Structure formats: C-alpha cells, structure tokens
Amino acid sequence: MDTRGRMLDAAAHVMRTKGLARATTKEIARESGFSEAALYKHFRDKTDLFLAVLRERAPGHLPELLAALAEQPGRGNLRANLLEVARTAIEFYTETFPMAASIFSEPALLAAHRGALTERGVGPQHVREALARYLANAKADGDLGPDADPEAAAALLLGACFMQAFLGNFTNEAGPSPEALVDALLTRQCA
C-alpha cells in the first residue's frame, strides 16, 4: 500500500473509532505513521482529506447488489431477493451511519460531500430509486400485485433498514428481523 492509501486508511479508522470531532490531523498522522507535514503534501487541507475518505473508503455492497438485481429483472425469487436486499441494507447502513451522521455536525463538509455525490451521480436517493425500478419490473412480470406501489414499497423497506441501523448504533436493541420486515411488506396488513 502506498503512502496516500495508508493515510486514508488511518483517517477512516480514526473517524470511525474516535468520532469526527476527535479526528485531528495529529491523531491521523500518528496512526498512519507519518508526520502531519506529510499529510499536507498529499492533501490540500483537512477537508480535502475527509472528502477523499468519504469518496474512496465507502463500502459499496448495497449499490452493487441493487445494480446486479436491476440487470436480471424477474430472475430468481422475489421474496428471497428482497430478503438479501434487506440484510445487505441493514449491514451497509450500520457501517455507514456513524460517519454519515457525523458530517451533519459540520455543514460546510456536509455541503461539499453532497456536491461531490451529486457530481458523480450517486447518493442515498439512488439506492431507493434502484430498488423501486427492480420492484416495478417485478410488478410488470406479475410478481407484485396490480395495486402495488414500487416507489412506496422501496421507501418502506429501505427506511426500516435505515432506522434499524440507527437504533443498533444508538442503543443495542434488536427490533424486527429482516424476514419479518419483508413478510410484513408483502403480506396483506389490512382486514
């Protein structure tokens, strides 16, 4: 691994374990094994370093899974696929949440990160849109009923996973299983 890569790893590790507020250049330099001055040879300033971490050290399994699903409409079992989405989403959001939440404490960093995501055409909305497209295909194939609402169903399932991840990070209380969430989404709730 090259110097820059080790700096990014160190920064990501400190950000996750100590929190964004304690992620200082001194701490990151110590953890990476380089001096503070060296950091500034590879990154313009602290914000530049943080944005690089957010860009290059973000887990990607959820977007990848949804991209894979989108390319195989109708293939496989709907419930099984949604179950995998739910499990992957909970894991993904659980990993991502602490850092994503942290940047709300620094509006300038938040705005810069949002801009970077927009520029690359990615971001949290796109995950929901990808799942909605998959569900729309499932509806066209007859795997979902004629009254189904792909957009809303995607929002319900991913929202529950997102909140599950939040609650897991905040308290350690479990909540409904992925199976229960998917079944509640697909089962008739009303009388």
Add this chain to the structure above:
Amino acid sequence: MDTRGRMLDAAAHVMRTKGLARATTKEIARESGFSEAALYKHFRDKTDLFLAVLRERAPGHLPELLAALAEQPGRGNLRANLLEVARTAIEFYTETFPMAASIFSEPALLAAHRGALTERGVGPQHVREALARYLANAKADGDLGPDADPEAAAALLLGACFMQAFLGNFTNEAGPSPEALVDALLTRQCA
C-alpha cells in the same frame, strides 16, 4: 424568560444553524447576549449545557401523539390515524435529525445523552414500541388482518418517515407522500 432559558434557546439555535462543531461557548454567549463566564455559572461545563438543550429543547409532538392514540384504542379511522402519525413523524424527524446526527461525531456526548434518555425511560425505540402497541390493539379490534405483524408494520412506517427526513435534510428530494406510504403498508403488495 429567565437567563438560563435564554442561554438554552441561544445554544439550541446555534447548534441547529451552525452545526454542533461550530457551537462554541463564544458563539453561544454572543447570541444569548451574556458573557461566557455567565454560561459557566448556570452550567457546569459545555457538555452539561448541551445535554440540557437535548433534554429541555427537544420537540415532543410525536411522542405525545402516540401516547394519545394508545389511550384511545379502536377509536377513529385506522388509515386516518396512521396518516397523522406519518405526517407528524416526518415533521418530528426532520426537525430532530440534524442535531441527533451531530452527536454521533462526539462519542462521549452520545453516550451521555443515551444514558440520560435511558434513565428517563424515553428514547427512539419507545416511539416504535408505542406505535406497535396501537397497531396490536387495532389488530385485536379487527381493523388489521389476522396475518398482520404490528411490530414489523410499525418499523416499516416509522423507518420510511425517518429516512424521508434524512433525505430531506441531505438533498431536498421529496420521495413518496405520507399517503402513498400508508396505503402501501395497508394494501396487498404481493400477487
């Protein structure tokens, strides 16, 4: 309003508008119209001040609404009640999210806040549990079907509202309406 109250208001305002990272004692003192020294006469330290803000300046309409619903099981129309819950939840989470997210950047403050909530027997899990209890009553009254899962349904609806609030704070994209979410929850989705 007394001195202490004005200090809390100023702190809450700065925390919301400038972000937790820029919520300094200097800034809060300036905004409140008092000196920094005066702050330390009313609060032991900065953490004590922040915890007081989280405790005494948190919006309460969602917990209140759910408490009211719990006391009137079966009363009123299920769909209308869920719609009110969804609207209130989106508004509540939208207001709360930036500050709640912020404190993830300071693990010490996060732990202290979690402890304070636990001690008072409140917290985000209890909102979900309250809605689940209301839905369980609705099921007992026959307003929900025999296959309905109150816990999972509550997690789906509140989760979607929670994520809606997050997305609204992050980008400004709208997403499904409260009506669409409630209907998708109550309508049969599967074929």
Add this chain to the structure above:
DNA sequence: GTCTATACTCGGATAGAC
C-alpha cells in the same frame, strides 16, 4: 449574577532542512 481580562490547551497549517 454578571462582567472584563486572562490563562491554558489544542488543532490546523507552514518553513526549511535533509
């Protein structure tokens, strides 16, 4: 109870040598 003034610490960033 509130102020002014100040002590102290820490974090971001740079200069200059090697």
Add this chain to the structure above:
DNA sequence: GTCTATCCGAGTATAGAC
C-alpha cells in the same frame, strides 16, 4: 517525500472586580 520545529488562532475554562 518526509521530518522537525514552530507559528497562529480558536476554544474552554477560571480569577477577581463590581
């Protein structure tokens, strides 16, 4: 490319007068 040494500013907290 990396280090050592250092500067500067900002932020928390306190002392002491009124």
